Amino acid sequence: MRSDHRIVVLGAGYTGMFGAIRLARRTRRLGVRITLVNPSSRFVERLRMHQIAAGQRLAEHRIPDLLAGTGVGFVQGAATAIDTRARRVVVDGGAASLRYDTLVYALGSSTDTGTVPGADLHAFTLDSPRSAGRFAARLAEVAEAGGAVTVCGGGLTGIEAATEIAESHPGLRVTLVSLEEPAAMMGGKARAHLLRAMERLGITLKVGARVVKVLPDAVELEGGELVHSDACLWTTGVKVPPLAAEAGIAVDGRGLVVVDETLRSVSHPEIHAIGDAAAIRMPWGFIHGTCQSGLPTAQYTADAIARLLRGKPVKTFRFGYFHQPVSLGRRDAVIQFTHADDTPARGCLTGRAAVAYKELVSGSPLLTYRLSRRVNVTTIVSKRGHALHQAAL
Ligand SMILES: Cc1cc2nc3c(=O)[nH]c(=O)nc-3n(C[C@H](O)[C@H](O)[C@H](O)COP(=O)(O)OP(=O)(O)OC[C@H]3O[C@@H](n4cnc5c(N)ncnc54)[C@H](O)[C@@H]3O)c2cc1C
Numbered sequence: 508m509r510s511d512h513r514i515v516v517l518g519a520g521y522t523g524m525f526g527a528i529r530l531a532r533r534t535r536r537l538g539v540r541i542t543l544v545n546p547s548s549r550f551v552e553r554l555r556m557h558q559i560a561a562g563q564r565l566a567e568h569r570i571p572d573l574l575a576g577t578g579v580g581f582v583q584g585a586a587t588a589i590d591t592r593a594r595r596v597v598v599d600g601g602a603a604s605l606r607y608d609t610l611v612y613a614l615g616s617s618t619d620t621g622t623v624p625g626a627d628l629h630a631f632t633l634d635s636p637r638s639a640g641r642f643a644a645r646l647a648e649v650a651e652a653g654g655a656v657t658v659c660g661g662g663l664t665g666i667e668a669a670t671e672i673a674e675s676h677p678g679l680r681v682t683l684v685s686l687e688e689p690a691a692m693m694g695g696k697a698r699a700h701l702l703r704a705m706e707r708l709g710i711t712l713k714v715g716a717r718v719v720k721v722l723p724d725a726v727e728l729e730g731g732e733l734v735h736s737d738a739c740l741w742t743t744g745v746k747v748p749p750l751a752a753e754a755g756i757a758v759d760g761r762g763l764v765v766v767d768e769t770l771r772s773v774s775h776p777e778i779h780a781i782g783d784a785a786a787i788r789m790p791w792g793f794i795h796g797t798c799q800s801g802l803p804t805a806q807y808t809a810d811a812i813a814r815l816l817r818g819k820p821v822k823t824f825r826f827g828y829f830h831q832p833v834s835l836g837r838r839d840a841v842i843q844f845t846h847a848d849d850t851p852a853r854g855c856l857t858g859r860a861a862v863a864y865k866e867l868v869s870g871s872p873l874l875t876y877r878l879s880r881r882v883n884v885t886t887i888v889s890k891r892g893h894a895l896h897q898a899a900l
Contacts (some may be wrong), residue, residue: 519545522782523613526805556633607724625721660742661685670736673708676838694851882900
């Protein structure tokens with residue numbers, strides 16, 4: 508057993524936070540030192556950023572409070588470099604330097620506004636409470652003037668944002684622009700419910716449309732059409748921080764850390780990568796970034812590190828998707844149950860039952876953190892890539 512082992516967890520988002528708390532519990536008799544690094548001391552509930560955009564006030568959760576009693580140290584700052592030879596993380600350009608024996612890389616992802624000219628200048632994002640708050644303030648002004656808002660991207664984030672905004676600002680003209688059919692990954696019944704909800708909320712859908720430029724007062728579509736827009740929300744895709752690539756850690760074409768079947772970097776096995784920042788292959792294909800898949804990666808990695816420190820063998824990581832929960836404002840939602848590879852299964856929930864289910868899902872990470880300080884909470888039990896049971900989620 509090791510008593511001088513230093514573990515640094517980079518990123519206190521959904522996965523880093525869970526990983527750090529669970530690690531503390533799993534290693535409590537080993538005397539390891541765990542440090543969690545994050546730029547802000549506020550825990551960001553990304554699953555609820557569209558609620559802030561719609562003008563709702565959310566409870567604020569402080570990272571040091573969530574860590575209280577766990578023994579995990581918190582360093583507020585951004586990791587700006589990783590020196591893999593010296594096993595050292597540089598924080599805020601040199602303001603602090605943290606040595607590690609084991610590194611957990613959980614830096615997540617953020618909206619990619621670099622794909623279309625003008626998006627970085629004129630579009631809002633849901634990346635943080637601050638950016639979502641700025642968008643909310645702009646929406647309030649635009650709504651008062653009876654103006655128009657364009658949501659670019661018909662993925663689940665775009666759908667949740669468009670419906671939330673349309674419900675909370677009935678005077679706004681909301682347009683959702685999407686290259687693909689919204690909710691194309693859902694089954695027919697769930698998709699039909701979702702499309703009816705958008706119609707009921709008066710959302711204009713522009714499907715098969717590619718945005719080529721974002722202007723201060725419009726978005727330009729391929730072919731030249733201009734969609735007038737007093738405020739534009741960008742949700743078309745995500746990017747990951749460049750830190751791993753800059754440090755010479757093996758990454759894929761998108762900059763995600765390439766990991767083996769135990770979620771350890773293929774180039775640097777002392778580095779474990781979890782959540783949106785890791786490229787994780789399952790028998791059915793690659794995991795795509797969700798909280799649903801991220802929490803199990805954190806749970807698995809905490810347990811795996813504890814086992815490695817005890818000199819025990821580690822089993823292969825297995826995960827299967829279970830559901831696609833989508834809010835449609837505060838009064839409606841749709842839950843598509845899925846096969847392990849995220850293709851739709853037969854069941855779906857709509858209406859009030861779905862609203863309650865979605866709220867349980869959105870609140871479950873914080874509940875999981877609080878419970879994990881005292882007991883081992885399971886976020887998923889899977890077998891051969893098939894999700895069998897999801898507890899507390
Ligand atoms: C509006 C919205 C709705 C969503 N809804 C759902 C949903 O319903 N279900 C679902 O499963 N998923 C949903 N997702 C996706 C989900 O939020 C992500 O998959 C999840 O947040 C990934 O967790 P993570 O820990 O990998 O990354 P994050 O939660 O993004 O955390 C990364 C952390 O790293 C920190 N960080 C970044 N750079 C540095 C640095 N250099 N140094 C130190 N720290 C750094 C960040 O500040 C952040 O705290 C949604 C996403 C959005 C935006």
